[in-house]
Amino acid sequence: MSTETKNVYVFGAARTDGDATMKNLLGGKGANLAEMCRLGILVPPRLHDQHRGVHRL
Amino acid sequence: MCTVYSEQGQDAVVKLIEANVREGVAFVEKEMGKKFGDASDPLLLSVRSGSRASMPGMMDTILNLGLNDEAVAGLARKAGNERFAWDSYRRFVQMYGDVVMGLKPVSKQEHDPFEVVIDALKEKKGVQLDTELDTNDLKELVLRFKGLIRARVGREFPTDPWEQLWGAVMAVFQSWNNDRAKVYRELNDIPDSWGTAVNVQAMVFGNLGDQSGTGVAFTRDAGTGEDLFNGEFLVNAQGEDVVAGTRTPQQITLEGSRRWAQLALVSEEERRSRFPSLEELMPEIYQQLLQAETTLENHYRDMQDVEFTIQEGRLWMLQTRNGKRTGAAMVRIAMQMLKQGMIDEKEALQRVDPERLNELLHPVFDPAAIKRARSIAHGLPASPGAATGQIVFFADEAEEWVRKGKTVILVRQETSPEDLRGMSVAKGILTARGGMTSHAAVVARGMGKCCISGAGAVRVDYHARSMSIGDRIYKEGDWISLDGSTGEVYEGQVPTKEAELTGDFGTLMDLTDRYKRLGVRANADTPDDAKVARNFGAKGIGLCRTEHMFFEGDRIKAVREMILADDEAGRRRALAKLLPMQRGDFEGLFREMSGLPVTIRLLDPPLHEFVPHDEDNQRIMAHEMNVPLGVIKMRVDDLHEFNPMMGHRGCRLGITYPEITEMQTRAILEAGLNMKAKGFDVKAEIMIPLVGTVREFNAQAKVIRQTAAAVFAERGEKLDYLLGTMIETPRAALIADSIGGQAEFFSFGTNDLTQMTMGFSRDDAGKFLPSYLKDGMYEQDPFQSIDQKGVGLLVKMAVEKGRSVRPGIKLGVCGEHGGDPASVAFFHRTGLDYVSCSPFRVPLARLAAAQAALDDAK
Numbered sequence: 001m002s003t004e005t006k007n008v009y010v011f012g013a014a015r016t017d018g019d020a021t022m023k024n025l026l027g028g029k030g031a032n033l034a035e036m037c038r039l040g041i042l043v044p045p046r047l048h049d050q051h052r053g054v055h056r057l
Numbered sequence: 058m059c060t061v062y063s064e065q066g067q068d069a070v071v072k073l074i075e076a077n078v079r080e081g082v083a084f085v086e087k088e089m090g091k092k093f094g095d096a097s098d099p100l101l102l103s104v105r106s107g108s109r110a111s112m113p114g115m116m117d118t119i120l121n122l123g124l125n126d127e128a129v130a131g132l133a134r135k136a137g138n139e140r141f142a143w144d145s146y147r148r149f150v151q152m153y154g155d156v157v158m159g160l161k162p163v164s165k166q167e168h169d170p171f172e173v174v175i176d177a178l179k180e181k182k183g184v185q186l187d188t189e190l191d192t193n194d195l196k197e198l199v200l201r202f203k204g205l206i207r208a209r210v211g212r213e214f215p216t217d218p219w220e221q222l223w224g225a226v227m228a229v230f231q232s233w234n235n236d237r238a239k240v241y242r243e244l245n246d247i248p249d250s251w252g253t254a255v256n257v258q259a260m261v262f263g264n265l266g267d268q269s270g271t272g273v274a275f276t277r278d279a280g281t282g283e284d285l286f287n288g289e290f291l292v293n294a295q296g297e298d299v300v301a302g303t304r305t306p307q308q309i310t311l312e313g314s315r316r317w318a319q320l321a322l323v324s325e326e327e328r329r330s331r332f333p334s335l336e337e338l339m340p341e342i343y344q345q346l347l348q349a350e351t352t353l354e355n356h357y358r359d360m361q362d363v364e365f366t367i368q369e370g371r372l373w374m375l376q377t378r379n380g381k382r383t384g385a386a387m388v389r390i391a392m393q394m395l396k397q398g399m400i401d402e403k404e405a406l407q408r409v410d411p412e413r414l415n416e417l418l419h420p421v422f423d424p425a426a427i428k429r430a431r432s433i434a435h436g437l438p439a440s441p442g443a444a445t446g447q448i449v450f451f452a453d454e455a456e457e458w459v460r461k462g463k464t465v466i467l468v469r470q471e472t473s474p475e476d477l478r479g480m481s482v483a484k485g486i487l488t489a490r491g492g493m494t495s496h497a498a499v500v501a502r503g504m505g506k507c508c509i510s511g512a513g514a515v516r517v518d519y520h521a522r523s524m525s526i527g528d529r530i531y532k533e534g535d536w537i538s539l540d541g542s543t544g545e546v547y548e549g550q551v552p553t554k555e556a557e558l559t560g561d562f563g564t565l566m567d568l569t570d571r572y573k574r575l576g577v578r579a580n581a582d583t584p585d586d587a588k589v590a591r592n593f594g595a596k597g598i599g600l601c602r603t604e605h606m607f608f609e610g611d612r613i614k615a616v617r618e619m620i621l622a623d624d625e626a627g628r629r630r631a632l633a634k635l636l637p638m639q640r641g642d643f644e645g646l647f648r649e650m651s652g653l654p655v656t657i658r659l660l661d662p663p664l665h666e667f668v669p670h671d672e673d674n675q676r677i678m679a680h681e682m683n684v685p686l687g688v689i690k691m692r693v694d695d696l697h698e699f700n701p702m703m704g705h706r707g708c709r710l711g712i713t714y715p716e717i718t719e720m721q722t723r724a725i726l727e728a729g730l731n732m733k734a735k736g737f738d739v740k741a742e743i744m745i746p747l748v749g750t751v752r753e754f755n756a757q758a759k760v761i762r763q764t765a766a767a768v769f770a771e772r773g774e775k776l777d778y779l780l781g782t783m784i785e786t787p788r789a790a791l792i793a794d795s796i797g798g799q800a801e802f803f804s805f806g807t808n809d810l811t812q813m814t815m816g817f818s819r820d821d822a823g824k825f826l827p828s829y830l831k832d833g834m835y836e837q838d839p840f841q842s843i844d845q846k847g848v849g850l851l852v853k854m855a856v857e858k859g860r861s862v863r864p865g866i867k868l869g870v871c872g873e874h875g876g877d878p879a880s881v882a883f884f885h886r887t888g889l890d891y892v893s894c895s896p897f898r899v900p901l902a903r904l905a906a907a908q909a910a911l912d913d914a915k
Contacts, residue, residue: 007074007077008077008078008080008081009081010081010084010085012084012085012088013088014087014088015084020357026107026254027106027107027253027254027256028107028378029105029107029256029376029378030107030254030256032376032377032378033376033377035356035377036353036374036377039352039353039356041349041352041353041374042371042372042373042374043373043374043375044089044258044259044260044261044373044375045084045085045088045089045258045259046085046256046257046258046259047078047080047081047082047084047085047256047257047258048081048107048254048255048256048257049074049077049078049081049226049254049255049256049257
């Protein structure tokens with residue numbers, strides 16, 4: 001799935017979508033949380049709805 | 058998002074995002090091994106916004122979502138702690154009722170309605186603290202809260218977890234457009250169009266007993282920049298307890314704890330028993346946290362602000378971000394990371410926001426005055442700086458007072474996001490409660506504003522509009538002074554003195570010179586200004602406004618005499634009185650700026666600026682000059698102009714009254730010769746203002762050159778000087794090649810050039826510019842940051858035209874834009890030689906110039 005069209009991102013111990021470079025998409029907090037998961041730091045699992053479809057309305 | 062929300066309602070939004078959200082919740086359920094909506098072992102969620110920029114305190118976060126009357130029992134069973142479950146439920150209903158359902162105080166005097174209910178119950182039970190309420194009390198509170206919501210909002214509290222989730226999601230989107238978020242975006246130049254996303258995350262709990270807790274930590278000191286891991290935490294608490302400042306937080310490190318105890322006047326014994334550090338209390342967790350902060354700082358190569366929760370001995374990181382910091386910390390951290398080899402020189406320069414340098418230039422308390430000052434209270438040094446002002450207790454009133462020209466200190470029990478506007482206009486902020494990471498502290502550091510938090514001895518009485526400290530009472534309007542670097546509160550006004558470029562700040566400034574191409578001069582009218590400017594690294598004066606010298610002391614009398622004179626002879630008599638005074642001024646400037654260029658602009662403003670317009674002062678003037686009042690009135694009427702900005706001013710004055718130009722030229726050159734004789738290296742630049750035609754320039758040039766020849770003949774000695782012009786009328790920019798054939802330098806007067814190109818005067822723009830900016834008609838105030846696409850084009854054109862006829866022509870900018878980072882970058886790209894700005898903006902311009910050069914290289 002291309003990141004351009006993706007609407008939902010999740011991260012936790014099992015799977016991490018995204019990283020610190022994706023601030024515009026995930027928000028600063030979200031991107032940094034994803035990055036922490038990548039660094040092996042324990043973070044409560046999370047979903048991020050990025051509502052692209054809504055903006056098109 | 059909010060547009061959709063308000064126009065099409067919740068259903069439309071839910072329909073759009075439902076599948077995504079359900080997919081995400083399924084993932085979270087799997088990770089946590091729990092089910093959302095499972096009453097026997099409920100998965101609880103937090104819902105918060107996630108926008109591109111960090112906006113502290115701005116977006117409302119909902120915690121414990123998913124609880125209802127059944128799930129609370131399930132949670133109680135799972136946690137083996139019924140009280141905790143009901144406390145979470147109570148908090149959730151309270152937060153959801155406030156944030157999502159909108160049950161808030163209706164006036165600023167009204168207390169939070171939920172807190173009123175809690176207080177009533179506590180009173181009935183005869184207890185003081187929330188923690189003294191038992192499970193049954195909390196059950197009672199949930200019941201009362203729901204009743205309160207029903208009565209005041211007219212809706213039932215939702216029991217279905219999914220219904221709760223959709224409501225919270227909507228609230229997040231809606232909060233993007235609430236007033237306080239808008240204010241923050243306005244203050245920080247964040248475009249409305251970014252919008253926000255929504256984040257749903259599994260809850261972890263810091264309030265599961267003694268082996269749980271929550272806290273905030275910084276990898277370096279956000280106030281001073283010191284390389285010292287620090288932060289605060291609370292045992293058996295949730296995140297909002299730390300930020301709300303309702304409990305005294307404990308320090309994370311032992312070192313920090315000892316320092317805190319010293320400031321808070323807590324003995325080592327009491328500290329150890331009542332407020333031990335995390336390092337002492339939970340050594341293993343502390344080690345994990347230390348490891349995480351090291352990993353994170355090394356990874357991001359910047360100071361991190363982390364939030365964490367400890368749930369029954371397990372450390373969860375909730376957030377990391379580049380920490381907000383004061384200007385001083387920004388400089389120190391950048392320079393220390395450079396020394397530590399974490400970043401290179403270029404990055405160190407890019408790390409500092411030029412605007413924030415202002416804070417390092419703020420005055421500090423005069424050490425002698427501080428010794429005499431009476432200290433009345435002590436709090437935490439939440440954000441450094443020195444502030445003196447009158448006490449105000451309400452944020453909106455702080456705004457009002459400041460509008461009336463007063464300087465205020467905002468004193469609050471604690472601050473909340475509603476106080477943002479008031480905080481931004483106050484000189485300083487004092488709170489009675491809250492730690493180093495309370496709302497007031499974090500926001501004040503972000504604003505670079507002096508703040509003392511948690512001054513426990515201060516009792517605030519909002520109704521009486523007073524605060525008491527011991528047996529002393531301070532009322533609204535009384536003066537106090539805050540030292541945000543020590544946490545000391547003083548009675549009355551304490552005098553301040555100017556800051557200096559020293560230590561890391563000085564090193565950073567030296568670094569700018571290694572990378573910048575653009576020169577930085579200062580606008581300075583007096584030797585004192587010149588001295589300050591030179592200390593801040595100005596390489597000359599780009600603009601000396603000679604008219605400012607005309608207002609000083611008795612000089613205004615001679616100026617008025619000249620204005621009243623009927624003929625040239627009379628004007629010359631008055632000018633002869635001004636000559637020695639002006640000469641003295643220029644001597645001072647040449648002395649302070651020895652070896653560096655000093656650009657002196659000939660008289661610029663319309664003459665009516667020098668005469669009184671009200672009858673009382675006209676009467677005084679008539680008396681002083683011994684002429685009838687009628688004569689004064691008539692002359693003032695004669696001088697009246699419908700549009701002074703475009704009237705009889707600039708070189709038009711020198712052309713109609715060449716004797717003024719003569720006198721000023723003489724004063725400049727005689728001063729130059731005098732100082733040269735004393736061994737100073739004089740580099741005078743004479744500048745003709747408001748030129749629009751070559752003939753204007755030539756006519757003034759002729760007067761100047763003839764006067765110079767006369768002065769040099771009289772003195773038998775010459776002085777090199779440059780003769781140039783302001784480029785500030787659009788016509789001058791258009792014919793810059795013709796003017797450049799005659800003028801040896803151009804200085805762009807971008808204030809006037811902006812006014813005349815835009816077709817509105819800076820003095821009248823206040824009536825429409827704010828709404829223009831709000832509506833996005835202009836992206837920025839063109840007087841603050843140069844309009845690169847329009848006015849900038851004229852500058853660019855004049856630069857090219859000027860260089861085409863005189864390749865070595867000196868090109869500079871004087872005016873407010875010389876101290877605006879974005880404009881400085883533009884002038885760099887346009888190829889100017891220097892910018893000139895007010896002395897206090899010189900360091901900013903130097904850094905902005907270096908950053909612009911670094912951007913070039915990219």
